[in-house]
Amino acid sequence: MIKELIIDSTPNGATIALLQDKQLVELHKEHINNNYTVGDIYLGRIKKIMPGLNAAFVDVGYEKDAFLHYLDLGPQVQSLLKLTKQVKSGGYQAKLLDNFKLEADINKSGKISEVLTKGQLIPVQIAKEPISTKGPRLSSDISIAGRYVVLCPFSEAISISKKIKSNTERNRLRKIIESIKPKHFGVIIRTVSEGKGVAEMQKDLLDLITKWETFITRLPSTEPAKKVLGEIDRTSTILRDLLNKDFQHIYVNETSIFEEVKSYVHDISPEMENIVRLHKHKDPIFEHYGIEKQIKGAFGKTVNLAGGAYLVIEHTEALHVIDVNSGNRTANKENQEENAFQVNKEAAREIARQLRLRDMGGIVVIDFIDMHKPTNRKDLFDYLRTEMSHDRAKHTILPPSKFGLVQITRQRVRPEMNIVTSEVCPTCHGTGAIRPTILLMDDIENNFNYILVEQNEKNITLAVHPYIEAYIKKGLITRQMKWYFKYSQWIKVKSNPNYQITEFHFFNTKDEEIKL
The missing domain is CATH 3.30.420.40 (ATPase, nucleotide binding domain)
Incomplete structure (x- = not known):
């Protein structure tokens, strides 16, 4: 690939x-x-405690207060609050955590009112960017991501990506990190670390430690609701x-x-x-x-597939719906089951791409073409999972139901990519009505009067649809010749097959369009 x-x-x-x-x-x-990119760290101020939601609303400078749930506080939030208070007051001068005494982990099933109070300052990290009418989603379980590792303060744990299968390699990486990580910092070892040497791992970890030191240095002077540390x-x-x-x-x-x-x-x-x-x-x-060209073809309500089938994609506030249609595909007429299976596989490949391309998140429901054989439904499910394996966003796929519906939940951390592919009609300008075609030549000649006589332009070019060009140049004494006698200068006429039938434009000698 x-x-x-x-x-x-x-x-x-x-x-x-x-x-x-x-x-x-x-x-x-x-x-x-x-601002408010996933990974950015802000100094938030608690605006409101919501015991019913077991959450708090936090002011991070956005027009709507950000949302912080109890489960997103992180087990070591008390240590974070203690460090913040000491650093802001000048009571803690060190940049690392060697001499810092960690607090006990909070209760997983506790109440947010037991941990946070209104007006309290707390560093928070953007977990989800503002989407639609909602403010950012926050986490106070702060982590700083690098290329090979992720640095997690107030922890001692070393976690290794499950995609690294070799026990020998896992033990090697663990020993490397144990020998170089600072005290009271946990580390997550990423998949790309596989096979990397001590020097590369150490350089990446040192870069992250430098970022943490920058965070500690900036914290005392940072005003509430301002950014402390930005993601790259x-x-x-x-x-x-x-x-x-x-x-x-x-x-x-x-x-x-x-x-x-x-x-x-x-x-x-x-x-x-x-x-x-x-x-x-x-x-x-x-x-x-x-x-x-790919953008124009891939975005929009209807997405055409190479085999003649097509997708219809609809978006609602709560979910996305994708309908698979066989279109004019005629292969395997005698075997409708096989035909449906092939169309569904082609659609599954494109759907996996569309989810990444549009960054569609939340609930996605796909209406595949009905298939009667359980083996085909299982094969389609496995094929879709394989195609979705390239997707970096966390997702869950449920097997097809007997109605051919597949449900997917996909992580949503940023607003969906939405590109308008339809264009305003250059002839009617979006009104749905055009000037009578019989008046087209009158419109062109009225513009000649303005451009040639009033504006005194020279050597202009008229660009029209090929049919109109043929009409202008037909006959022994053409309209082009009549214009020459009338305006005492030759007007070039060129065709553009991309124009609508009644569309026309004027250009000067520098090939710049003359705005009317």
């Missing part, structure tokens, strides 16, 4: 496209000064989590971003620095690599 990352930088931010075997599978938008930008996050030998190219269209990405790749994986390329082609970067 070949992976490529295409980064389109604009003054308002960046759009990041992840391609697998030239197919768009993830699309991320990153805005400049984007979305581009670096993707590279941190995904960069491996499968990546072939990273293309960037802006010099400063190119230098930043190249520097970051050099830091985390020096041998891959040369895959970062600066896009110098005159065409826009997304258009040059065919991403714009």
Whole structure:
């Protein structure tokens, strides 16, 4: 599997496209000064305790108070509160936790009113970005993620990714971390650590410890509801989590971003620095690599599949519904069961891609084409699970019911990616009504009077639909010739097959459109 990352930088931010075997599978938008990103740490102030919800509403500077549930406090929240109070008052000067006395873990089934009080200050981490009308979802179980490990303060535990199967490798990694981790810090060893040496693991851990020291240094001067420590930008996050030998190219269209990405790749994986390329082609970067076309085809209510089948995707506040239709597919007419199975497999592959591409979260219900054989339903379920295994978001898939329905729950930490693919009709401008076609030539000539006579433009070009071009140029004495006699200058006429039948535009000698 070949992976490529295409980064389109604009003054308002960046759009990041992840391609697998030239197919768009993830699309991320990153805005400049984007606050409340997953992983950011804020100094929150408790605004309201809600005993009925066993939760609290916290002011982190967002227009709506953020939500902090008791189960998201973390077992060592008392140690966090104690450290915060001591650091803010100047009673604790050290940056690490070697001399800090940890408090006892809180009761898992306790009440939030026993831990927090109104007006109290508490560092919190963004667990879910603001979505729709809801504020951010918070956690006070703070962790700082790196490329190979995750640093967890107020803990001594060393956890290892379950995807690392080898006991020998698990023991090796555990011994490395035990020898270098600081006191009162837990560590989660990530899957990409497999096979890595002591130097790489130590460098990553030291980088995270430096971030923790930055957090402790900034905490005394940070005002309530302000950010204390920010997560790295979305581009670096993707590279941190995904960069491996499968990546072939990273293309960037802006010099400063190119230098930043190249520097970051050099830091985390020096041998891959040369895959970062600066896009110098005159065409826009997304258009040059065919991403714009893929975006237009992949977003929207209807998604067409290669075999003639199609998906209909509907979104509601509570869930997403995907309907699979066989369309005009005619293969295997004699065997409807096999035909349905093949269409469903093709749809499952595209659905797994759509969930990643649109970042759809919450509950997803898929209405596959009915299949009667239990073996086919099981094979479809296994195939969907395999396709979904590439998805980084946590998800659960239930087997197909006898009605062909599959239910998926998928982690939702950011607003869904929503791109409007329909365009306003250039002829009616969205009104649904157009000028009578019999008046088209009158409209064009009225604009000639304005452009040539009043504005005194020279050597203009009229662009029209090919049918209209043929009409203008037909006959012995063409309309083009009549215009020459009337306006004393030759008006070029060119056709554009992308135009609507009554659409026309004027261009000057620099090929710039003349705005009317």
